[in-house]
Amino acid sequence: MRIAVVGATGLVGKTLLELLGAEPWLEHEVVAYASDGSQGKTLHRGTQKVTVQAIPEAIPEGMDYALVALPNSIAKTLVPAWRKAGIRIIDKSSAFRMDDDVPLVVPEVNVDTLEKADHLVATPNCSTTQLAVAVNPLRDAFGLVEVMVSSYQSVSGAGAGAMDAWSDQIQGITTVENPFPRPIEGNVIPMVGSVNNEGWFTEEVKFIEELPKILGQNIPVSATAVRVPVAIGHGEAVEVKVGREVTRDEVHRVFRDAPGLEVREDPNAAPTPLDVAGRPDVVIGRVRIHPRDKSRILFWVVADNLRKGAATNALQILEAWEKVK
Numbered sequence: 001m002r003i004a005v006v007g008a009t010g011l012v013g014k015t016l017l018e019l020l021g022a023e024p025w026l027e028h029e030v031v032a033y034a035s036d037g038s039q040g041k042t043l044h045r046g047t048q049k050v051t052v053q054a055i056p057e058a059i060p061e062g063m064d065y066a067l068v069a070l071p072n073s074i075a076k077t078l079v080p081a082w083r084k085a086g087i088r089i090i091d092k093s094s095a096f097r098m099d100d101d102v103p104l105v106v107p108e109v110n111v112d113t114l115e116k117a118d119h120l121v122a123t124p125n126c127s128t129t130q131l132a133v134a135v136n137p138l139r140d141a142f143g144l145v146e147v148m149v150s151s152y153q154s155v156s157g158a159g160a161g162a163m164d165a166w167s168d169q170i171q172g173i174t175t176v177e178n179p180f181p182r183p184i185e186g187n188v189i190p191m192v193g194s195v196n197n198e199g200w201f202t203e204e205v206k207f208i209e210e211l212p213k214i215l216g217q218n219i220p221v222s223a224t225a226v227r228v229p230v231a232i233g234h235g236e237a238v239e240v241k242v243g244r245e246v247t248r249d250e251v252h253r254v255f256r257d258a259p260g261l262e263v264r265e266d267p268n269a270a271p272t273p274l275d276v277a278g279r280p281d282v283v284i285g286r287v288r289i290h291p292r293d294k295s296r297i298l299f300w301v302v303a304d305n306l307r308k309g310a311a312t313n314a315l316q317i318l319e320a321w322e323k324v325k
């Protein structure tokens with residue numbers, strides 16, 4: 001296979017290259033693309049070196065897959081053209097996620113939707129991905145009525161420029177513009193993305209829209225998204241209303257048997273972002289049943305936003321899609 005990583009110099013792109021530098025990906029050819037300004041830069045694909053190319057004017061020939069990790073505005077023009085040329089595209093941006101003819105895929109949940117893919121698959125927002133992995137087994141076991149989530153989202157979720165701005169703030173200097181509405185160092189910011197007329201920020205709308213599409217079930221989702229001064233790993237406090245009363249043991253058992261996640265049953269071993277950075281999966285802890293309504297399950301879920309939230313999910317999709325001819 002020939003695989004293009006488009007946006008290879010970004011946080012997601014570099015994570016993709018790192019994963020593509022290990023088995024079972026080493027037998028495939030990888031081409032790294034980024035903006036004109038990054039042409040000629042050297043990146044690392046495992047122990048190999050890769051030279052960055054500017055995204056070419058002409059659509060590259062002989063490319064089987066493109067893993068696109070570009071800002072929305074750039075993805076919006078590149079993706080349709082490369083798709084039309086017959087390249088299978090796995091897009092990390094939010095530009096096409098809600099299009100009816102584009103599957104939005106978390107392999108643990110809805111890998112079957114790949115069969116309908118016409119050269120384009122979208123991957124969900126990082127914070128929605130880990131929530132979908134956690135909520136899906138509860139849906140299968142008990143039925144799902146409603147989902148409520150508060151997210152504690154890391155700085156790397158906003159890209160390389162945000163990490164640079166945070167580093168500036170720690171040092172008390174300004175070399176790059178702060179992408180956040182307040183300083184992130186020593187702070188938590190309950191405003192993630194841009195706000196709509198009803199007061200919802202874009203990261204909250206993504207939960208509300210994307211989770212029902214992934215689950216294939218039109219459930220109400222409510223969300224409050226908060227940016228926190230953490231490098232890697234999003235945490236989420238989740239409350240799920242299910243279709244019947246449950247026990248904590250039952251919920252632990254369901255999580256234990258579910259794909260792509262680990263559940264920590266000891267409340268003192270609750271996972272933190274530092275625990276999950278570099279891990280490919282989703283980790284759950286602090287499972288509780290509401291004392292007055294036993295159909296309400298509360299828990300805490302954490303995942304590496306650059307891995308399961310982005311690069312790992314994309315490569316899992318590629319592996320599964322390759323089996324669909």
Ligand SMILES: NC(=O)c1ccc[n+]([C@@H]2O[C@H](COP(=O)([O-])OP(=O)(O)OC[C@H]3O[C@@H](n4cnc5c(N)ncnc54)[C@H](OP(=O)(O)O)[C@@H]3O)[C@@H](O)[C@H]2O)c1
Nearest residue numbers: 007009010011012034035038069070092093126157159160
């Ligand atoms: N970070 C996360 O946790 C995460 C998780 C899920 C989804 N996503 C999504 O994944 C995408 C990439 O995110 P990221 O965090 O990796 O962002 P990033 O660190 O800011 O990287 C952006 C990449 O896009 C390239 N790029 C920017 N402007 C360009 C232009 N005009 N022409 C060509 N290339 C251009 C950059 O190349 P240069 O270096 O050459 O400028 C860089 O390779 C975004 O759509 C984001 O929303 C991110």
